[in-house]
Amino acid sequence: MSGTLDPPGDATVAWLRALAERELSAEEFAAALAVPISSEERAAVLELVEWFGRRYPTPAERLAYVRRAYRRWTRAVPSRAASP
């Protein structure tokens, strides 16, 4: 499956990074935080927390899971260096 995925170009990577890392203004930040967390959003988060805690009951297991998941995630996106 990963073989069918074209690696993103340098410009795309840079654009995505800039988007993710940009600092919001105080006004943007306040406006976003002023939106209350809905009961649905809260329930969805707590459902994930419940699953995560049940599947990985200890902090060490949760940290180890994240290392595995991150490796899996980075392997799924082929690097440009490895592409033909």
Added chain:
Amino acid sequence: MQGSEFDEVEFFRAIERSGARALLIGRRALVVLGLPVLTADYDFWVHIDDIALLNTAAEPFGLLPTRSPEEARARGRYVLENDEHVDVLVARSVPTVDAGRVVFEEIWTRRRAVTLAVGVNLALPSLEDLIATKRIAPRPKDLEDIRLLEALRSKEQP
């Protein structure tokens, strides 16, 4: 030691044994608290006088500092790195986006110890203080993390 062989529990054990006042912040702190988020790096906030202790603890893992302790104190940040990446915040206090300040000594006093393995504890800010650290660099993902932490807080304080 290469990052692929990186022993996370031993890394935290070394930090604890070093005596460095180092708080785990960032997304890995969220993971410890039970929130399933992905991250590539580790984020610590270390006491301004404990940089050398932290560096000494990290050295056996092949993690090398990008700045001397003096430079790190002057710039407020440095990185411990090999193919692992550890961002280290070094400051007595840091301003937040809403004109507040997060003070290391205060959040260190309120820290919570989390047991990682027998004889291995790591230091986390309180939930409230972790939310405050997310107001330091107000990026979209920090907003997302605050909402996750607020939802978690509603569970702890119904």
